[in-house]
Amino acid sequence: MSVEQQNIKIRSAVLGAAGYSGAELCALLCANPYFELSYAFASAGRSSEPFAQLYPRFQQQVDILVEPWTDERVETLDVQVAFLALPHEASEAIAPLLLAKGIAVVDLSGAFRLKQADLYPKYYGYAHQHPELLAQAVYSLMEWQTTPLGDLVSVPGCYPTACTLALLPLLKADLVTKDCIPVISATSGVSGAGRKASLSTSFCEVGLNAYGFFKHRHRPEIEQNLGRKVVFTPHLGNFKRGILATCVVTLKAGVSAEQVAAAFQHAYASKPLIRFTKNSPNVADVAGTPFCDLYWQQDGEQLVIMSAIDNLLKGAAAQAMQAANVRFGKPETAGLLAGANL
Incomplete structure (x- = not known):
């Protein structure tokens, strides 16, 4: 490959650029020396306006x-990759059009995360119209990524990423009892609900409350990742951004603190966006960063694990950028460690 070819940036588009995650992604792409933000789109009913x-x-x-x-813009869209920061049903409808034009898709919605199409009516409220794409989509939890990323990349949800x-690491190391059902209590800031105004997510109304008991759409995604049932209770907190997840498991008899530490070190010692903290993590310390603390x-035999991420970055835009970097053969953290909010 010539120097000129190496210096050519990867042309990209962001659909959903007016939303919080889409906006963060636009900023990350502009900070990434290997990518070019060529187009930014919002919903059809909006007027054009400067970002x-x-x-x-x-x-x-x-x-x-x-x-x-x-949708007519697909015909003239001159990009190699499109990032979809859209509602689930919108992503599901647009992704096939882009793929048919040879444009790689990195989808931040839940449209292609679950492998079982019959779960979508129960957890997402609609019947999946393209179940054939569920098998094609590669789920990109990047610290555990082993499958090569193809032309349809499904970015994990924010809660599933943290949990x-x-x-x-504990399950892979076989340190947890076989009958243990992990209990997860996770709190997200109000930006997780999106930018659209709503009384239920107004700072003047939000205190701290639980919601989505047993039926939150991220529960089957977490169970799919872990290979076992969980009790997952999400909460909404009165802060802008971030997720703090408290996960409780029962260890096998005789499992030592050294074995637990070794499991985490084995899993993440070479992962640049994982940080081990000396105290319980604080969402304020990960807000505006791509890290998981x-x-x-x-x-x-009882173990409590705390996980903190920025729901808009590690839980959405930064993980999408990680995936795109790997998909196109670039350094995994390009555009992230010198990102827009650091």
């Missing part, structure tokens, strides 16, 4: 016009 008008804090970093999307990163405490 900096939507998000003034990015005015020195992102200079692009956010245009209304219509799976906390629990999978982990901490655990053991009392005999």
Whole structure:
């Protein structure tokens, strides 16, 4: 490959650029030396407007016009990859159009996360129209990624990212009793509900409350990742961004603190976006970063693992950027460690 070819940036589009995760992704792409943000789109009903008008804090970093999307734009879209920060059903409808034009898709919605199409009516409220794509989509929990990333990449949800990163090292090391059902209590900031105004997510209304008992759409995704049932209770907290997940498991008899530490070290010693903390992590310390902070405490056979991430970055845009970097053969953390909010 010539020097000129090596220096050619990967042309990209973000659909859903007016939303929180889409905006973060636009900023990450502009900070990534290997990618070019060529297009930014919002919903069809909007008027074109400068990105900096939507998000003034990015005015020195992102200079692009956010245009209304219509499916006809697929015919003239000159990009190698499209990032979909859209509602689930919108992503499911648009992804096949892009794939048919040879454009790789990195989808941040839940449209392609679950491998069982029959779970979508129960947990997402609609019947999946393209079940054949569920087998094609590669789920990109990047610290555990072993399958080569193809043209349809499904980015994990924010809660599943935090919970799976906390629990999978223990399960892979076979330290947890076979009949243990992990109990997870996780709290997200209000940005997880999106930018659209809602009384239930207004700062003036939100205190701290649980919701989605036994039926939250991220529960089957977590169970799919872990290979076992969980009790998952999400909460909404009065802060902007971040997730703190508290995960409780029962260890096999005789499992030592050294074995637990070794399991986490084996899983993540070479993973640049995982940090082990000396105290219980704080969402304030991960907000605006692509990191996952982990901490655990053991009392005999009981183990509590704390996991903290930024729901908009490690739980969405930063993990999408990680996946795209790997998909196109670039350094995994390109555009992340010097990201827009660091």
